[in-house]
Amino acid sequence: MxxxxxxxxxxxxxxxxxxxxxxxxxxxxxxxxxxxxxxxxxxxxxxxxxxxxxxxxxxxxxxxxxxxxxxxxxxxxxxxxxxxxxxxxxxxxxxxxxxxxxERVTIMVPVEATGEAVGVKTGGGVLEHVLFKIKVRALPKDLPEVIAVDVSNLEIGQAIHIGDIKAPEGVEVLGDKHISVIAVAAPLTEAQEAAAAAEAGAGTAEVEMIKEKKEEGAEAGKAAPAAKAGEKAPAAEKKAPEKKK
Missing domain, CATH: 2.40.240.10 (Ribosomal Protein L25; Chain P)
Known part of the structure; x- marks a missing residue:
């Protein structure tokens, strides 16, 4: 840099x-x-x-x-x-x-995908950026501004992991080598899209139901109106006297 x-x-x-x-x-x-x-x-x-x-x-x-x-x-x-x-x-x-x-220093560097993945181009897959930044260590002069990752060969279901990234000379990529950085996911089927939409709708309905229950509870919890000035409060109900045997 x-x-x-x-x-x-x-x-x-x-x-x-x-x-x-x-x-x-x-x-x-x-x-x-x-x-x-x-x-x-x-x-x-x-x-x-x-x-x-x-x-x-x-x-x-x-x-x-x-x-x-x-x-x-x-x-x-x-x-x-x-x-x-x-x-x-x-x-x-x-x-x-x-x-x-x-002095070797450690910074977070943005990850940039280059090329078009085969799984996206021919299979209709979806390119997923799992990590937008990765941790690297290097001398100040060797620090990269960005890490470019070629995704051209990625098929559906495949991913590029931290351990797959080839860093520039003098740069060490840190982190768990098995963590995915960029992946190609399979496209959603019509059934999956419908299920996702239904789940989203159910979540909205549940929120509305909870809101209605809270409002009903608030109404039920309101205190009865106090007696007006000059009016007597309603007398307490008297119990009938018990008969002597």
Missing amino acids: KSVALNAFPRVMARRGGAKKLRDSGRIPAVIYGRQQQAQNLEVNSKDIENLIHHSVSENLLVDLAVKDDSRPKRLALVQEVQHHPLNGKMLHVDFHEVAEN
């Missing part, structure tokens, strides 16, 4: 209210940490980091971070995490993980 240059600045406003003011000014709060250094609060220009990620295959980025007034001119770091706003998708915060050039 080729490193790209990025400028950063020591963060001045570190409180919660300061983060909003910082974003309004066109910068994003960030933090850099590593095994050899203490965590440091930073801020980066929002357009700079957005442009880097926009032109990258994934959010896995290796940056030469130049922090203003820092004792070291550049610090090699991975973009460890980018937090986005849940509604508008804007970047809220960036985590940088400082690494050394000779």
